[in-house]
Amino acid sequence: PRTVYWRAKEFERISKDKEKDKRFDHVHKFVFQLCWRDYFRLYCARFGTRVFFLEGPAQRGRPWRRDAEAERCWKEGSTGVPLIDALMRELRQTGFMANRGRYIVASYFVFYLGIDWRVGADWFESLLLDHDVNSNYGEWASMANVAVDLGDRYPLGLKGRGPTTGRLPGARGGGGDPWAKGAGVGDAVFDPWEQALHYDKSETYTRKWVPEVRTLPAGSLHHAGSLAAAVRTLPSSAAYPSPPLAPEPIGLGRWRAEGGSASHGGNASGSDGGEGRHKGKGKGRGRGGGWRRSRAAERQHSAGPSDGGARRPPSGGGGAKGQPAADG
Numbered sequence: 001p002r003t004v005y006w007r008a009k010e011f012e013r014i015s016k017d018k019e020k021d022k023r024f025d026h027v028h029k030f031v032f033q034l035c036w037r038d039y040f041r042l043y044c045a046r047f048g049t050r051v052f053f054l055e056g057p058a059q060r061g062r063p064w065r066r067d068a069e070a071e072r073c074w075k076e077g078s079t080g081v082p083l084i085d086a087l088m089r090e091l092r093q094t095g096f097m098a099n100r101g102r103y104i105v106a107s108y109f110v111f112y113l114g115i116d117w118r119v120g121a122d123w124f125e126s127l128l129l130d131h132d133v134n135s136n137y138g139e140w141a142s143m144a145n146v147a148v149d150l151g152d153r154y155p156l157g158l159k160g161r162g163p164t165t166g167r168l169p170g171a172r173g174g175g176g177d178p179w180a181k182g183a184g185v186g187d188a189v190f191d192p193w194e195q196a197l198h199y200d201k202s203e204t205y206t207r208k209w210v211p212e213v214r215t216l217p218a219g220s221l222h223h224a225g226s227l228a229a230a231v232r233t234l235p236s237s238a239a240y241p242s243p244p245l246a247p248e249p250i251g252l253g254r255w256r257a258e259g260g261s262a263s264h265g266g267n268a269s270g271s272d273g274g275e276g277r278h279k280g281k282g283k284g285r286g287r288g289g290g291w292r293r294s295r296a297a298e299r300q301h302s303a304g305p306s307d308g309g310a311r312r313p314p315s316g317g318g319g320a321k322g323q324p325a326a327d328g
Contacts (some may be wrong), residue, residue, distance in 0.1 A: 001034060001037075004030070005031065005034055008027050008030055008031055009031070011027055012027060012028075012031075015027075036135070037132070037134075037135055039138070040134040040135045040137075040138030040139070041134045043134070043138045043147070043148075044133070044134045044137065044138065051137045051138070051141060051147075052118070052137065053146075054116060054117075054118065054146075055146055056141045056144065056146025056147050057141075057146075057147060057148060058145075058146050058147060058148055058149040059146075059149075060145065060146045060149065062144070062145075062146070063114065064114065064115065064116045064117070065114055065115060065116070066115060066116060066119070067113070067115060070113050070115060070245060070246075071113075071115060071119060073241070073245050074088065074105070074108070074109055074113065074115075074120075074245075075088065075092070075123055076088070076089075076092070077089035077092065077209075077210070078241050079108070079241065079244060079245040079246070080240070080241035080242055080243060080244035080245050081108065081192050081193070081244045081245070082196065082206045082210055082213055082221045082222065082227065083104065083192050083193075083195065083196035083199075083200060083205075083206055083221075083222065084104065084105055084108050084192050085206075085209070085210050086200075086205060086206040086208070086209035086210050087101040087104065087105050087209075088105060089209045089210065090209050091105075091124075091127050091128070092127060095127050095128060095129040096128070096129060096130070097128075100195070100199060101199075102124070102139075103143070103190055104190045104192055104195050105120075106120055106139070106140060106143045107143060107188070107189055107190035107192075108190070108192055108246070110143055110144050111187060111189045111249040111250065112192075112245075112246035112248070112249050112250065113245070113246050114250045117140050117141070117143065117144040117146075118140070120140065121136060121137065121140040124136065124140075143188065145187050145188070189249050193222055193223065193224060196221070196222035197222050200222065203218065203219070203221045203222065206221050206222075207221070210240075212234070212238050212239070212240040213230075213231075213240055215234070215238070216230040216231070216233075216234075217230055224244065224247060227242070228242055228243060
């Protein structure tokens with residue numbers, strides 16, 4: 001990588017007049033990804049085992065849950081959201097998924113399903129051919145917004161800027177504004193329907209990996225309403241999940257440390273308490289004060305995460321490593 005890096009920098013130096021030529025965007029992006037790779041290596045070196053905690057180094061409690069059926073649908077590519085399903089099936093069959101796709105499916109797992117992000121990370125680890133622990137955990141924790149506490153202004157960069165004013169959909173790369181849905185609570189929510197319209201306009205990719213929808217009318221796959229109507233015409237032998245498993249993102253938001261209650265919706269009793277739980281003290285340490293979960297909440301979520309400091313999530317999802325955005 002060092003040799004390629006310096007060759008790329010030399011190319012940039014002698015090709016300044018080509019900076020605005022989109023054909024050479026890949027040079028900048030290559031260097032950009034190398035910087036993020038090094039960043040996450042330093043991130044893991046700095047925080048050590050805390051990068052594997054449910055609440056992350058930021059010690060941010062959020063109402064995570066476990067749901068075996070929802071996890072199965074996500075892993076197998078049967079969520080009822082065509083782009084999500086196509087991406088997950090490609091991963092399962094090939095061990096690869098494009099960089100943007102990793103963000104989209106990780107965002108869906110975190111913000112639409114609200115499931116312990118480490119379960120998704122473990123699934124990626126088990127399948128990705130280019131898996132890297134540092135990039136993997138840094139990216140998943142960043143997507144879950146538990147990596148670093150940057151305040152209420154914006155989520156951690158996620159290989160780009162957070163919400164900004166005056167930003168046009170599709171500007172600087174045609175990817176839309178993936179932060180639009182979550183900006184109010186400091187999250188980076190990628191709307192899979194919007195992303196599909198940007199990255200699979202022709203529907204070719206989705207139809208390749210999801211044969212159940214190949215016969216549906218052109219233009220119907222990436223609009224929830226038209227998809228629902230089209231799916232109803234399918235024979236039972238070619239059924240496709242409808243309605244989607246999770247049509248809208250849930251309100252994870254940020255927890256109030258004092259009372260253990262979610263400040264932006266969601267069921268506050270789903271967290272496992274972070275570092276305090278790891279040490280076996282039955283409590284978490286939020287920013288600005290401690291909080292203690294009630295015994296009723298513990299019983300209600302006994303099947304959910306209960307080892308906030310453990311490296312691996314509880315049963316049903318496996319371990320902790322994975323990688324929503326290691327570049328392939």
